[in-house]
Amino acid sequence: MAEETREGFEPNIVAFLCNWCSYAGADLAGTSRIQYPSNVRVIRVMCTGRVNPLFVMNALQQGADGVLVSGCHPGDCHYMQGNYYARRRFTLMRNFLEYLGVDPARVRMSWVSASEGSKWKEVIEEVVEGVKAVGPMDQFKRRQLNW
C-alpha cells in the first residue's frame, strides 16, 4: 500500500456493542459531550454473547478496516455469562486471523461499562489509531474481482 494512501487514511470500523454496558457507556460519552473520532459505526446487540466471531470475518470481508466488540466487564454481564463466552470465542478468532496474516490491530475487544464514557473515548482512539497504523484492510476484503 502506497504511503500516500495511508496518509489521511480514515479507517472504517464496525463495532458490536452490548446493550447494557458498552452501548450505555457510549451513550454516556454522548451525554457528557466527550469528543472522539467518527470512524466507528455501531451495531447494537443485546449481549456480546450474541456476536458470532464470524461477524468479525464478515465485517472485514465486507469492507471494514477494523472490528471492535465491546461488552460488560467480566462478572457484570446482564445475562451473567455472555461476555465470558464472547471472550473465549474472540480470543480464538483473533489469534487465528493473526495467524492468517490479518493484523491483530484490526480485531479488538474491550470491556466498557455503562459508567465509562471516557473509557469509551479512549478505546475508540486506540482502536482508530491502531487501524490507521496498519492501513486499509487489504487481505480478503471483498473486491470486485474479475468483474
Place this chain on the structure above:
Amino acid sequence: MNGRPKIGVYICHCGINIAHTVDVDEVVKFASTLPDVIVARDYRYMCSDPGQALIVEDINNMGLNRVVVASCSPRMHEPTFRKTLITAGLNPYFLEMANIREQCSWVHEDKIAGTEKAKRLVESAVVKVRRLEPLEVKEVDVEPSALIIGAGIAGIQAALDIADAGFKVYLVEKTPSVGGHMAQLDKTFPTLDCSACILTPKMVDVANHPNIELLTYSQVEDISGYVGNFEVKVRKKSRFVDVDKCTGCGACAEVCRQAGRIPNEFDEGLGMRGAIYIPFPQAVPAKYTIDKENCLFLSRGKCGESPKCQEACEAGAINFELQDEIVEFKVGTIIVATGFDIFDARKKPEYAYGVYDNVVNALEFERLVSASGPTGGNVVIPQRGKKKKKKEDEEELGPVIPKNITFIQCVGSRDKSVGNEYCSRVCCMYTAKQAHLVKDKIPDAEITIFYMDVRAFGKGYEEFYDRVRREGIRYIRGNPSEIFKRGDKLVVKAEDTLTATPLEHETDMVVLSVGLEPRSDRREIIDILKLSSSPDLFYLEAHPKLRPVDTATDGIFLAGCCQGPKDIPDAVGQAKGAASAAMILLASGKVKVEAQTSVVDEATCRGCGFCVEVCPYSAIELVEINRAGWPVMVARVNEALCKGCGACSAACLSGSIQQRSFRDTQILPQIEVLGVK
C-alpha cells in the same frame, strides 16, 4: 406478512442537539433514496406529541409497515416509539432506531463527518427494519403456590410469610425435622436469647399452618417447567413409622437394641441415639424415624427374635414394609433455602482436629454449652466414642472441666489454602458469644481468642464484642500455626502479630471457629434447577446488588446461607425478601415474557445441544421430533424462560437457532452497509 416493506424514516433535530452537527436535510435526502423507503421526514422533536402524530398519520395514510426513527439512543425512547407504532395499529417490533445524537452529533463536532456517519447509521437501521418481523408480547399464568426447599430458619420464615399471604406452600426438608442449624444453637448473639425459644414456635407454626404442606424427610427429585408453571417431584423417604399413628411417645427408642450406639447428628456426634430416633426433643414433626442403615432388622433382616420397637409401640405405628413415596405437584415459584455445611476442620491438619479429643469445632461446642445437649450444658472435654471401649479394670473417669479454653477464629474462612477466600461473617460474633457463655458457666476459666480481624458489623455487635472483651477475655491477633500436645496440655503455637512475638500458649481445650461452606450436596439442586454458582461455590444471585434474592431463572429465588454466609437476622431478612419476590408473581397471577426470544429452525437443527449448554436461563431443551419418519433430537426454546441474550445464536454452528430481532439475516446486512463505504 405485510407484503413488501414500506418504510418511513423520521429524522429528529432534537432542537439543535442533532441539527447543529448533522445536516438533517442531507440525511433526509439520502434516506429517501434507500430501497423500500416510502417517506423520509425530519421534525424538531420526534418524541413530542406532534412528532409522534406525524408517524401515526403516515402509517395510516401511506400504509407504512416499518418505521425508522433517527434520533437519540434507543435506550431512551425505544419504548416511546414502540407505543407510537401500537397507537397506529402496527406491531411495535417493526421499529428500528438510529442513534444519531448520543453516538453521533454529541460526540463529533465535524459536520461533514457527523453527517456522513448519520447517513450510515440510518442506512443500517433501514436495512435492518426491512427484515424485522412482528413479535408478540406473551403472558403466562402463575400457579398460585410456592415450593420452598430447606426448612431452616430461612425456609421456615419464607414459608410462613407466603402462607400468611394466602398462598399454598410446599416446604420440603431433607432431614426428619425442620429447624436446620439454628435449632442446634444454644444462645444467639448479640442478644443472648435462647435459640430454641425463638425458633420452636415458628417450627410449630409451619407444621400447623393450613396453607403449608410440610414434607420432611423428603427430597426434591425433579423439577421441570418454567416461571409460573413448575412441575415438582418429591421423594418422601420412608420413615418405617406411620406418622399418622406415631404419638411421639418414645417407647420405641428406649428399647431399640442400637440405643446409645449411634452418634446423633443433631449433637454433632457428641451424643448417641438408637436406630429409631427423634433428632431432638422439640423436633417437628415429633415423629420417630428408623435409620435404615443402622436398624438391625432393616440392614440385616434380623433383630433378635423380633424388633423390640415394634413390640413397644402401642400405636402399632412401626411398619417395616413402608416404601418411599413420590409426591407430585405444581407450583408457580420456588425458593431455595438449603443452607450450609460447616467447614471440615480436618482440612487444616495443623489444628489437630480429629486427633485430640479436646480440639472441637464451634458447632460441637455449641452442643456442649447447650442445656439440651449431650452434657446437659456442662462444658466438659468430650470423649468421643471411647466410652464403650474402656477396659473393665479402668476407673470410669468423671467429666473433665477445662479451666483454660482457647478459641481460634477464621478456620476455613479467609483462607486460600483451603479454597475459601470469603469471610464467613458469623464466626467473630459466635466466638465472642461462646467465650461469654463459658465465662458464665466456668467463671474462673481463662479464655483466649486468636483472631485475624474482628468484624463486628451488625446492629449491637460492636457493643457485644466490647462487653465480652471487658469480661476478661484475651484477644490475641495472630493465626496459630500448630497445635500439639505437651503432657496433659495442648500447646497452641502462634505469633502475636501486634507485638511480633512468637508464643506458645498452653490450654485445656481448643475450639475452632469454623466457617460456613456451601453444602457438600449442593450439586443436587444445581442439577435439578440448573442454578449457577459464584466462585465461592455458593448459589449465584442474578445481580449482587440489585437482585440479591433472584436467580438467573425467573421464578426461582434464594434465601439464607445457600447464597452465602449470613447471620440469623440477615437470613431471615433475605427469606422475607425472597418471599416477597415470590409473592409478586403469585399475587399478580400473570407474568410477561421477553418478546425478542430465540427460535429454532427444527428442519436444520442437528440437536448438538451447544445452545442448551450456553443458555444461562436453562430456556432450551432437546426434544425428540419426527422428521419425515425418523426420530431426531432438536433444540426447543421455552419462550417463558428465554431472556433474549442471543448467546445461543452465536454458539449454533448451523445457524438454526436465531434470536428474534437479532437474526443473522438482520445483522449481516447491517454489517454490509456499515462496511461498504
Place this chain on the structure above:
Amino acid sequence: MVDNAKLKDVAKEVISREDVRLLIGYRPGTYGFRARPAFVENSDQVDELIFSPACVSNLSSYLTLEEKTPLPRGVEPDLRKVAVMVKGCDSRALVQQLVEKAYDREHILVLGIPCRGVVDMAKVENRFPGVISGEIAMEGDNLVFSFDGKEETVPKEELLAEKCKRCRYPTPLISDLLLDDEVERFADDDYSDITAMEGKSTEEKWAFWEEQFSRCIRCYSCRNVCPMCYCEDCVLDRLKPVWARRSVDISENTVYHISRAYHLAGRCIQCGECERVCPVDIPLMLLNRKFYRDVEELYDYEPGIKVEEKPLLSTFSVDDKEDFIL
C-alpha cells in the same frame, strides 16, 4: 498388526447380530495400494474386509453422512446399530460426535483398531508409481509393500502419514471390541509446524495463505469428509444469509476456510482427513491445528477425549486469558 482372519471372524459375528444393521470397515481398493470403505450388510460380504496401513479413511464420517430420506407412511425407521471400525484417531471423532449428541451411544458398535500408523498414499504412489495392484503390511517399524510378485521393505517413518507421526492416541478411546492389543503412545505433538508459521511476519503469513486459498476450487471435499461437519444444512451453503458466496475468488475462499476452521475450533480431532482429500493440496491441518494448539494451551482442552466433556465454546472459565482486551 490386526489379524485379518480374526477381523473377518469378528465382523461375521457382529453383522450376524440381530441388532446390527450395517458394519463399516475397509476393503481393498480398485488400484495400486489403495484401500477403501466397505459397507457390510450381511455375513457373505465380510470376506473382503481388511485392515492394513492403507486404511486411511476415517469411517466415523459415515455415521452422520447417511441420508435419512422421508419414510413412507407406516414404515418404521431401521434404528439398529451400525458397527464401525475405527483407529485411535478416528475413535476421537466418535467421542466428539457423542459429546455433540450426534446419535446415542447405543446406536453404534465400535470395533476398535489399535493402530501403529497408516501411510500417506501420495508418498506411497510417488515411491512406487504405476503399480496396478499391491498390498501394504506393517512389520515392526517397517512397511512391507507387496506387488508384481515382489516385496519391498521401507522404514515406516518415510511413508507414514504426517498425523501418525504426532499421534497421541494410537489406541481407540472408545470401543466395544478391540481388534488387537493396545498400542502404547509412540509419538507426540510439538506443534513445530504451528510455531514456525506463527514466527512469520504478517506479510509473509498472508502471502502464504493467499497462495494456498487461491488454489481452492471449493469442491467441499474437506468439509464433506470431516466427521465433525454434519449439519443438515451447512451455513456455507445457505443463500439466506450468505456467509460465503459461491464465487470462487480469494475473498470468498478465505472466508470459506476461516469459517470452516472456526467451526472446528475445539471440535477438530486431528484425523487429518480434510488435508488428505484436498485435491489441490491446501495444508488444511495447518489451519485446524492452530485452533487445536491454542485451545489446548489456553483452555487445557482436547476435543474427542471424553464423552462427558462439555463442548469447548459452550463453556468458559472466569479466569480465561484476556490480555488483549482493552
Place this chain on the structure above:
Amino acid sequence: MAEKVLKKEKVGEALKELSKFRLFAPSKSNGTILYKQIEDPSDACLDFGNTTVPAKKIVFPQTETLFRFMLGNPELKEKNVEEEGTTVVFGIRPCDARAMGIVDNLFSWDYQDPYYLKRRELTTLVGLACIQPPSINCFCTSVGGEPFSEENLDVLLVDLGEMYLFKAITEKGEKLKTTLGSQLDEAPSDAVKKSGELADKANVQIKRTIDTKGIPEKLPTLWENELWKRVSAACLGCGICTYLCPTCHCFDIQDEVEGAEGRRARMWDSCMFREYTLHASGHNPRPTRRERTRNRINHKYSYFPSKFQVIACVGCGRCINLCPVNIDILEILGQVVDA
C-alpha cells in the same frame, strides 16, 4: 511440408514470445500442477503428468461475470469476452482437448452460449502428447481417445527427448507456428517416424481398459439396479469428480451486489451436491448419493451420447485418482457391463 521442432532450450523463449497473448501453461504450486497464466516462462512446468484441474477452466471459468448492472438502473453492461484477446493453452493433454470438443456440443446446441463460444474461438490449444500415461488410471483408449490424439488440438507437441516435435494441425496452429517463427527449428528427418513409434508404445501402456460398447444402451435398463447403492455407499458428496472432470459443465447463476453495483455471474456447480436438485419446497428429487452417482454416470454414458453421439468422458482418470474414497468409474462401468 517440413516438420518443425521446438528445442527444449528454446521453450523459454517460445513462451516469452507467446506471453504477449493470454498464455496458460501448467505450473507447479505447492506441489500441485495447475494451469496458470504465464508471464514469467520459468513458472511453466512441462514435465508433468496432468494438471489437477483440467484446462476447461480456461474456456469455462469456475466463476464468470455475464453482465454488470447498477441498482435502480435498467441498463446492463455485458461482459465482452473479446477483450480477453487471443488465448494460448500451452501443454494441454490430448484428453483435455478432446473434452473441450465434447463440451462444445453443449454450449452450441439449442442455445449458442456467447461467452463460451467466443472464448473457444479466441483460444489456441497447444497439446502435449502423453509419452507415458500420466497415471495408471488413464483409460482414454476405451472412450475414443489416444495418448497422441490430435482431436481438437491446434498444435501437438511430442516430446522426443531433446526437443518437441511441433505439429501444427489447424489453421490456428499454423498461425502459431508463424508467430513462433525463429523459435522453431527444422525437424530431424526421423522425428515423425520416432513420434509414431512413441505413439504406439504409449497406446499399449494404458493398463486399465473397458469395452464401452453397449453401455449407453444398457444404462437406462439399470435404473433401479442395486449396483447404484453399492457403488455410492462410500461417496462423500463432494465436488471433486465433477469439478475436476474435463467434460462436466454444470453451472449455477447468481447475482452478486457490491454497494450499488452488481453482477450476474455463473459458476461451476456439481450434480454431486445435495443442493443441486434441492427444490425451494424442501423436496429433493435426487435425495441421496445413490441417485446422484447414478445421474453422474448416466449423464456421461447415456444422456450425453444419446443426444450428441459421444460419451462425455475422455478417460483422463482424474475422478478415480482424486476421489477421496476410491470410487472408480471403471469399476462402476464394469458392473454395468456385468449387470
